[in-house]
Amino acid sequence: LLGRARTAVQRQAVAQGRDVPYRGLMQSALLIAGGQSHRLGQLKQSLEFEGESLVARATGVLAQVAQRVTIVGPPGDRPKWVPAECDWVSDPYPHGGPLVGLAAGLAAIRGALVAVAPCDLPLLTPATYRALRSAAKGDGAAVATWQQPQPLVAVYWREATLATAQRLLAQGERRVQRLLDELPHELVERHEVTLNLNTPADLERLSKTGLAGR
Numbered sequence: 512l513l514g515r516a517r518t519a520v521q522r523q524a525v526a527q528g529r530d531v532p533y534r535g536l537m538q539s540a541l542l543i544a545g546g547q548s549h550r551l552g553q554l555k556q557s558l559e560f561e562g563e564s565l566v567a568r569a570t571g572v573l574a575q576v577a578q579r580v581t582i583v584g585p586p587g588d589r590p591k592w593v594p595a596e597c598d599w600v601s602d603p604y605p606h607g608g609p610l611v612g613l614a615a616g617l618a619a620i621r622g623a624l625v626a627v628a629p630c631d632l633p634l635l636t637p638a639t640y641r642a643l644r645s646a647a648k649g650d651g652a653a654v655a656t657w658q659q660p661q662p663l664v665a666v667y668w669r670e671a672t673l674a675t676a677q678r679l680l681a682q683g684e685r686r687v688q689r690l691l692d693e694l695p696h697e698l699v700e701r702h703e704v705t706l707n708l709n710t711p712a713d714l715e716r717l718s719k720t721g722l723a724g725r
Contacts, residue, residue, distance in 0.1 A: 536624075536626075536641065536644045537576060537577045537578070537622060537624045537625060537626050537640075537644065537666070538577065538578050538579065538621060538622030538623070538625075539577055539578070539579050539581065539620040539621060539622040539625050539626075539669070540573035540574075540576065540577035540579070540580045540581070540625065540626040540627070540628070540640075541580075541581055541582075541583060541613070541616040541617070541620065541625055541626070541627045541628070542569050542570055542573060542580065542581070542582045542583065542597075542628050542629070542630055543583050543609050543612045543616070543627065543628070543629050543630070543663055544556050544566060544569075544582055544583065544584045544612075544629070544630040545583060545584045545585050545602050545607075545609070545611075545612045556584070556590070556592045556630055564592060565630045565631060565633055566582065566592055566593070566594065566630050567594055568633060569628050569629075569630050569632075569633075569635065570582065570594050570597050572628070572636060572637055572639075572640070573626055573628055573640070574596075575637040576626055576637050576640040576641065576644070577625075577626050579598065579620070580597045580598070581598040581599070581600055581619060581620050582594075582598070582600070583600045583601075583602065583612040583613070583616040584599070584600075584601060584602065584612075585601065586601050586603070586604060586605050587601060588601075589601075598619075598620075600615055600616050600619045601615075602615055603615055607685070608685045608686075608687065609663055609687045610676055610679065610680060610684070610685055610686065610687040610690070611685070613627065613663075613672075613676055613687065613690075614673060614676040614677055614680060617667075617669055617672060617673040617676065618673060620669070621669075622669055623668060623669060623670075624644070624647060624666055624667070624668060624669065625666070625667050625668075625669045625672075626640045626643070626644075626665075626666050627663055627664070627665050627666070627667060628640075628663065628664060629664070629707075631707055632661075632664060632703070632704055632706065632707055633706065634703035634704075634705075634706050635664065635703055636703065639655060639664065639701055639703055639704075640666065642699055642701065643655060643665060643666040643699055644666050646666075646697045646699050647666040647667075647668070647697070648697075649695075650668060650671065650695060651668075651694075651695040651696050651697055652665055652666060652667045652668060652672065652694050652695070652696040652697070653665060653666045653696065653697045653698075653699055654691065654696050654697070654698055654699065655698075655699055655700075655701040655703075656698040656699065656700055656701070656704070657700060657701060657702055657704050657705050658705070660688070660691055660698055661704045662687050662688055662690050662691055664701070664704050665696075667694075671694065672690065672694060675690060675693045675694055676690060678693075679693070
């Protein structure tokens with residue numbers, strides 16, 4: 512089943528003209544998709560651009576650098592916007608924030624290295640994660656940055672990151688940026704992290720700019 516699911520996601524990505532198929536960089540990838548989209552005014556996960564939802568685009572990218580893609584989203588049953596080929600993990604409680612989702616996802620998957628992405632950065636490509644994987648050496652994570660670090664665009668060592676996230680949550684911390692204060696990491700400049708869809712103005716910028724890497 513895993514092999515069939517992985518192949519289906521890869522076929523979709525290749526058919527959409529996205530770079531190259533999976534080359535064995537990592538065993539697992541996480542898509543963090545639990546946001547409430549209040550500022551955007553519509554459900555971000557199922558938002559479509561050029562006929563493709565943001566979630567479908569992001570999972571297609573991740574499927575080219577990892578064997579298995581898991582989506583972490585709001586508490587409750589698996590939503591309809593989750594691609595059939597992906598695994599599903601729900602947040603343990605509502606409105607917990609991305610650090611809660613990241614910890615839940617890391618606890619549910621396998622593998623030493625994990626690629627992490629949000630669903631609202633439509634310019635990410637497999638090249639983003641190949642660059643991050645190359646920078647994740649020793650025990651250090653690799654985090655994309657442009658003007659400021661993006662802790663949800665990263666390659667993490669699963670066990671160390673899970674332990675750190677759980678410790679921060681136990682201390683009452685909810686800011687995902689705090690991970691970078693606790694984990695050794697390299698920052699990798701990637702211009703594609705500049706367009707984050709949070710508001711209608713961001714969506715208008717996307718419609719004018721188009722998607723890179725298609």
